[in-house]
Amino acid sequence: MEQYAIKGGNPLVGEVEIGGAKNAALPILAASVMTDETVYIENMPDVRDTNVLLCAMENIGVIVKRTDRHKVTLNASNISELVVEDENIKKIRASYYLIGALLGKYKHAEVALPGGCDIGCRAIDQHIKGFRALGADVKIEHGLIKTQAEHLRGSHIYMDVVSVGATINIMMAAVMAEGTTIIENSAKEPHVVDLANFLNSMGANIKGAGTDVIRIVGVEKLHKTEYSIIPDQIEAGTFMLAAIASKGDVVIHNCIPEHLDCLTAKILEMGGEVEESGDSIHVWCNSRPNKTNIKTSPYPGFPTDLQPQAGVVLAVADGTSIINESIWESRFQYTTELNNMGANITAQGKTAVFEGVDCLLGAPVYASDLRAGAALIIAGIIASGETQLFNLDHIDRGYENIEEKFRNLGANIKRVKE
Numbered sequence: 001m002e003q004y005a006i007k008g009g010n011p012l013v014g015e016v017e018i019g020g021a022k023n024a025a026l027p028i029l030a031a032s033v034m035t036d037e038t039v040y041i042e043n044m045p046d047v048r049d050t051n052v053l054l055c056a057m058e059n060i061g062v063i064v065k066r067t068d069r070h071k072v073t074l075n076a077s078n079i080s081e082l083v084v085e086d087e088n089i090k091k092i093r094a095s096y097y098l099i100g101a102l103l104g105k106y107k108h109a110e111v112a113l114p115g116g117c118d119i120g121c122r123a124i125d126q127h128i129k130g131f132r133a134l135g136a137d138v139k140i141e142h143g144l145i146k147t148q149a150e151h152l153r154g155s156h157i158y159m160d161v162v163s164v165g166a167t168i169n170i171m172m173a174a175v176m177a178e179g180t181t182i183i184e185n186s187a188k189e190p191h192v193v194d195l196a197n198f199l200n201s202m203g204a205n206i207k208g209a210g211t212d213v214i215r216i217v218g219v220e221k222l223h224k225t226e227y228s229i230i231p232d233q234i235e236a237g238t239f240m241l242a243a244i245a246s247k248g249d250v251v252i253h254n255c256i257p258e259h260l261d262c263l264t265a266k267i268l269e270m271g272g273e274v275e276e277s278g279d280s281i282h283v284w285c286n287s288r289p290n291k292t293n294i295k296t297s298p299y300p301g302f303p304t305d306l307q308p309q310a311g312v313v314l315a316v317a318d319g320t321s322i323i324n325e326s327i328w329e330s331r332f333q334y335t336t337e338l339n340n341m342g343a344n345i346t347a348q349g350k351t352a353v354f355e356g357v358d359c360l361l362g363a364p365v366y367a368s369d370l371r372a373g374a375a376l377i378i379a380g381i382i383a384s385g386e387t388q389l390f391n392l393d394h395i396d397r398g399y400e401n402i403e404e405k406f407r408n409l410g411a412n413i414k415r416v417k418e
């Protein structure tokens, strides 16, 4: 088992390069099975979730070739299996994207029920509702979601909740359905748009991605493409918040500033400075951050995936702040760890009250999920003394080389054997 040993106290200063978006890469990789021709993908993050998905795809017969660390070609012309149930795939959430993709192309898919971070109830009723509306039979049996259809037919689907995963899955299942599908109340996240752009580059006919009504006219087949995945909005936001928390000065390259508008607005409220230029964001802060209130909501609202990292800033802000988490009910587990570092946070249900303290003190802490892990790295970097951070496998799911990137900004962080 490995842990991070972090000696805190250095402000983060310098430049950092953001990688491809994990949450865009996962559906894009899955959607690559929808053509028999070869798909070439660039800017793919080398993180555990994408690697597990690629491995599961190889196990069903997809030919996967890594041309370098961030480039991959996929050919799914010889798929031998429509049942995906290897041990690892059960641990990732995005396994269920293979349902939409395989159902859309082969009208049949059986995929292990998804795992993922322990951040709250992760229902899939909206996915199932969408598949059924397109004409598929859906059953859950022996830990598998089994879907099958004679024909998939376009349908008008109103989503009861805004769901990234369900919007993506229904979009994939509908791409080759007969006729037109309309998804209302769809998610608008940048990765939903990226998947739509990817599918359109393969010959799909999807309009409206990025708004709350997506219209898909079914096509007969999809063809090869070359595609570059968008930069990771959450990785960029993590470094923005780390810069503010550490009273540092960081330039973040290869990001799309517009995807971070909501965070930029909060950072200005916290007393930080932000300057955007092309695909870079310069973030700095010279004084103790100000208190502010945050409510997470679907894009373009404040992302739940940046809530724990923002919580670290508020833990040391001047005054009392409130965070309301409206997406995942168990996403305040990191506050217990921050309290073990000297923070004064009271979390109950979907609300946490942060009484800002002057400083955090290094301590042994445990990552309960991916973004909690990122938040605790930031906490270790700003704390006085040494922090040992455990459960690194959560962090490895979604951040590539995170310790090296923080080290290049001046942090004293090492990965060591327990």
Ligand code: EPU
Pocket: 023, 026, 093, 094, 117, 119, 121, 122, 123, 124, 125, 126, 127, 128, 161, 162, 163, 164, 165, 166, 187, 304, 305, 326, 327, 328, 370, 371, 398
């Ligand atoms: N929901 C339902 N029914 C459904 C689907 C979702 O009630 O059928 C509810 C969920 O319980 C939740 C809300 O809708 O309360 C939003 O869930 P959503 O489906 O949007 O989340 P997801 O697709 O499972 C993705 C990201 C998460 C991110 C959320 C919200 C991936 C692989 N995961 O999850 O990312 O928090 O959207 O933006 O894209 C992370 O990267 O750390 C992470 C957890």
